[in-house]
Amino acid sequence: MDKEYVVHGAAGSGSVPVEAALTLLGLPYRVVENAPWESREAADRIGQVNRLRQVPAVILPGGELMTESAAILIHLADRHPQAGLAPAPHTAERAQFLRWMVYLPAAIYSMFWVRDDPSRLAADPAAEQVISQRTAERIADCWRMMDEQVEPAAYILGDTMSVLDLYVTVMSRWTPRRRCFYEVAPKMAAVVRRVDADPRLTAFWAQRMPFGAGWEG
Incomplete structure (x- = not known):
């Protein structure tokens, strides 16, 4: 089984489109629930992963950290081109x-x-x-x-x-x-x-x- 993606995020937050993409791609992932806007303690917890204290922060299967939802979404779509979740680089779109x-x-x-x-x-x-x-x-x-x-x-x-x-x-x-x-x-x-x-x-x-x-x- 492929290693899972670990998504630091929160329901209704910017992690949701990333989680939706992972769902459509059928990739294994788990969510570490954390809403940094709710308390200083929550912000401190995500700060241990993402210095900006923001979600989403994703640990890729290889152990690398990715932040910035747009970058994560583009990466996932390009990593799995067969799913068609982004136009290919050579296309007009x-x-x-x-x-x-x-x-x-x-x-x-x-x-x-x-x-x-x-x-x-x-x-x-x-x-x-x-x-x-x-x-x-x-x-x-x-x-x-x-x-x-x-x-x-x-x-x-x-x-x-x-x-x-x-x-x-x-x-x-x-x-x-x-x-x-x-x-x-x-x-x-x-x-x-x-x-x-x-x-x-x-x-x-x-x-x-x-x-x-x-x-x-």
């Missing part, structure tokens, strides 16, 4: 795949370092409220700009699901949440709903990011 895989953490995911604890940048509670509001607005604007520049088919890059679709599907459930996402990103709305309903991920979503009451916001 590859450039746009890389563009948007980098755009998501640079433009959107990075906002959550502030949102998880606005006091990191705010001088007082009033400033924290301003930061929370304006980062939510910025996230919505970034989704809108992406949606204006993509032409999805069944999925964002065409007729085949990629790790980009997993990434967008999970991140679109974070603030300002799905109702806003459907409004500002109508072309990608159908894509994320399709990924939500993928039967290969039904049990996975129920465990790691359930569709509970009011989940769309």
Whole structure:
């Protein structure tokens, strides 16, 4: 049996698209549950693995550490090309795949370092409220700009699901949440709903990011 991947992550977090990719690939993995935003103790625990005190952090079967969700997703897709979870390097779609895989953490995911604890940048509670509001607005604007520049088919890059679709599907459930996402990103709305309903991920979503009451916001 192949050695397993060890995913340091948390339900509903940035580890979820990585876990979803591993699930689709049928690779052995286990999750070390850790939500560093919940307490200093939790942050200290993940800090022993990832100096940034962030999830996901993945120990590869060979023992190497990988951090940064986009990098992990690209690595998994390229390591297992037979699954078709990323356009091959020689294809026309590859450039746009890389563009948007980098755009998501640079433009959107990075906002959550502030949102998880606005006091990191705010001088007082009033400033924290301003930061929370304006980062939510910025996230919505970034989704809108992406949606204006993509032409999805069944999925964002065409007729085949990629790790980009997993990434967008999970991140679109974070603030300002799905109702806003459907409004500002109508072309990608159908894509994320399709990924939500993928039967290969039904049990996975129920465990790691359930569709509970009011989940769309």
